[in-house]
Amino acid sequence: MAMPGQLMFARRLGPTARLAIWLLIGLSCVIVDVRYHALDGLRSGFSLLLQPVREAVRAPVNVAVELTGFFTRHRLLQKERDALLVERAQLMLDVDRAAELARENAELRALLQLRTRPGQKVVHAALLYQGHDWFAQHLTLDVGSGAGLRVGLPVIDADGLAGQVTRVYPGSSEVTLVSSANQLTPVFVERTGQRGLAAGSGHGQMELRYMPSHTDLRPGDRLLTSGIDRVYPAGIPVATISRVSRSQSSPYLRVDCLPLAGLDRSRGVLVLIAEPQVTKP
Amino acid sequence: MTPSTPTAGNWRRILGSLALAVLLEQLPWSGWALAVRPDFVLVVMLFWALHQPARISFAAAFFLGLLADFQDGAVFGQHAVAYVIGVYMVLYLRLRLLQFDPFRQAAQMAPILLGVQLVVLLIGWLAVNPPTGLDILIPALSSIVLWYLIALFVRLWHGKGAQDRA
Numbered sequence: 497m498a499m500p501g502q503l504m505f506a507r508r509l510g511p512t513a514r515l516a517i518w519l520l521i522g523l524s525c526v527i528v529d530v531r532y533h534a535l536d537g538l539r540s541g542f543s544l545l546l547q548p549v550r551e552a553v554r555a556p557v558n559v560a561v562e563l564t565g566f567f568t569r570h571r572l573l574q575k576e577r578d579a580l581l582v583e584r585a586q587l588m589l590d591v592d593r594a595a596e597l598a599r600e601n602a603e604l605r606a607l608l609q610l611r612t613r614p615g616q617k618v619v620h621a622a623l624l625y626q627g628h629d630w631f632a633q634h635l636t637l638d639v640g641s642g643a644g645l646r647v648g649l650p651v652i653d654a655d656g657l658a659g660q661v662t663r664v665y666p667g668s669s670e671v672t673l674v675s676s677a678n679q680l681t682p683v684f685v686e687r688t689g690q691r692g693l694a695a696g697s698g699h700g701q702m703e704l705r706y707m708p709s710h711t712d713l714r715p716g717d718r719l720l721t722s723g724i725d726r727v728y729p730a731g732i733p734v735a736t737i738s739r740v741s742r743s744q745s746s747p748y749l750r751v752d753c754l755p756l757a758g759l760d761r762s763r764g765v766l767v768l769i770a771e772p773q774v775t776k777p
Numbered sequence: 778m779t780p781s782t783p784t785a786g787n788w789r790r791i792l793g794s795l796a797l798a799v800l801l802e803q804l805p806w807s808g809w810a811l812a813v814r815p816d817f818v819l820v821v822m823l824f825w826a827l828h829q830p831a832r833i834s835f836a837a838a839f840f841l842g843l844l845a846d847f848q849d850g851a852v853f854g855q856h857a858v859a860y861v862i863g864v865y866m867v868l869y870l871r872l873r874l875l876q877f878d879p880f881r882q883a884a885q886m887a888p889i890l891l892g893v894q895l896v897v898l899l900i901g902w903l904a905v906n907p908p909t910g911l912d913i914l915i916p917a918l919s920s921i922v923l924w925y926l927i928a929l930f931v932r933l934w935h936g937k938g939a940q941d942r943a
Contacts, residue, residue, distance in 0.1 A: 515865040518835045522842070522861060525854030530904045535853045542847035546803065553803045626807045627850040628814065630913040631901040634850035663850070670850050677906045698909025 536663075543640075543665035550624050550668075551638070617769040619643050621651075624668060633676040633698070635659070637765065640669045644769055648727060653765045656733035656756030657681065657721060661767065671765075674734060675700045675755050683719040683734050688712055691722050694734060694753060702735050704751035713740050713751055729768060791832060794821050795841070802848060812912060815919035818845060819860060819893060823886070824927055826864045827874055838864040852904045859896035863889055879928035886924050891917045 509517075529535045619639055627634035639645060641664045649661045651671045659679070663670040674681050679696040683704070690711060697703050707713060717737045723730025735753035743750055798817035806814050818841050825833035842857030849856075866889045867874065874885055894917040902908055 511865055511868045514835050515861060518839050518861040519858060522839065522854045522858035525843075525857060526852055526900060526904050529853040538843070538853065539847055542844065546844075546847070549800065550803050553800060554805055557805055623805075625803070625805055626811055627848070628806070628811055629849040629851045629901075630898070630908055630910075631851070631905040636850070677909055 539663065540665050543668050547665075547667050550636070554624065617644075619645065619767045619769060621669075621765055621767055623763050623765060627670070631677065632679075633673040633696070633700075634662075635671045635673065635765075637669050637671060637767070638667070639767070640665045640667045642666060643767075645669050645767060646769075650721075650728045650732070650768045651765050652732055652768065653757045655758055656735070657728065658757040658765050660727070673755075674757070675702055681728065681734055682722045682725045684722040685713065685737075686718040686720050687714075688717075691724070692719075694719055697752075700755065701738075702753040702755055704737065704753055705748070707749040707751055709742055709747060709749050711749060713737060713749065715739060718756075719753060788832070791825050791829060794825070798822075799841075799844065802845075813915055813919050815923040816845075816890075816893075816916050817923070819863065819890070820920050820923050820927065822860065823863055823867050823889070824924070826867045827871060830868055830871065834864055834868070835861055851901065855897055855900045855904065858900060859893045862896055863893040866892060879925055879932055882928050883921050883925035887917075887921050890920045890924070893917070 621637040621639045624638045625636040651658045659671045659673040662672040675696040677698040681694045683694045684691045719734045721728040721732045733756045735755045739752040741750045798821040801817045838860040842860035845856035
């Protein structure tokens with residue numbers, strides 16, 4: 497590849513040697529990151545670099561969405577408002593009942609000297625960016641360690657459990673979705689109280705694992721977090737069962753579930769901040 | 778530095794197009810648009826590796842790959858290794874690629890872009906989880922289309938017409 501103006505016998509490494517060097521560096525990066533988690537500083541650096549860009553890029557997109565949606569949404573909003581007023585009236589009744597129950601619950605807990613449930617403080621976060629990783633599904637949120645976030649906190653939206661905070665940067669954080677492959681969530685079936693383990697299977701779906709074939713499960717059953725892991729507060733809706741099938745080769749049922757949270761729709765989520773609990777022997 | 782053609786690619790143009798590609802990836806993509814999103818950074822980077830190999834080559838590919846890894850929340854090095862291999866393949870086939878008109882060039886780029894995606898798949902497979910499907914190969918197809926459009930645009934821009942004159 498000698499070109500005019502370039503030395504024909506220039507003393508520099510050939511492309512193959514340079515490829516080998518960079519491959520070596522790249523593979524050692526992979527190993528250092530996967531085995532020793534030693535590159536979190538680099539991640540924080542990138543997040544500081546890209547966070548303002550993401551915020552800035554989001555603004556015109558939001559404006560465009562607002563403008564296109566403005567006219568079509570007016571009628572919709574009126575309808576929605578009417579529906580919400582009706583719903584509000586019903587909810588007010590429930591709120592009264594819930595307040596009554598909470599008071600009663602507090603008294604009973606005081607009697608039993610139990611801890612209060614974790615997950616009392618809530619941080620609202622807007623969804624910044626959806627990651628494009630095929631091996632684990634992530635969301636990026638616009639709050640980070642500044643707002644008190646830690647690795648491991650549960651993240652919910654209006655409909656249910658969305659996932660768990662897995663990486664925290666100064667001004668942003670990454671959430672691994674419940675539908676991400678091999679993300680485990682301890683759940684129980686609302687109708688029967690049967691406890692189990694829901695795992696993400698990628699593709700925005702989940703499966704309920706290790707259910708013996710005589711278990712009473714039906715399509716439509718809701719799964720709620722069981723709370724025995726001390727990570728998720730109990731009783732958050734996670735998924736509904738969409739299909740139950742038996743297989744000849746396995747002693748367990750194959751249970752497909754659909755997550756309830758709008759994993760690819762919701763734009764705002766809540767992060768539940770629980771005080772770290774120390775278990776006493 | 779070799780001024781191969783007087784108009785093509787000064788630093789400002791290279792960095793501007795790369796910055797634009799990074800910005801495009803920062804948009805809040807979601808749903809099917811995210812699934813078919815071409816890898817803007819990869820295409821632009823390979824384009825400059827083809828036309829200005831003295832300026833954009835392995836080091837730039839590695840850094841942009843790390844950026845892509847951060848972007849997707851993937852393992853550090855996954856895209857970096859894949860991009861470096863992509864640059865190597867482009868440099869290897871460079872003289873051949875430069876002979877073709879945009880459509881045939883895009884067809885020649887297809888195995889390279891597919892190879893890059895496969896390397897990403899392989900490293901993710903070994904380092905994190907087995908893949909859940911072959912969705913990972915869709916961006917390779919859209920990247921090929923993007924390559925064709927860019928090559929066509931550049932050719933029209935330089936006033937050479939859409940068809941190869943040879």
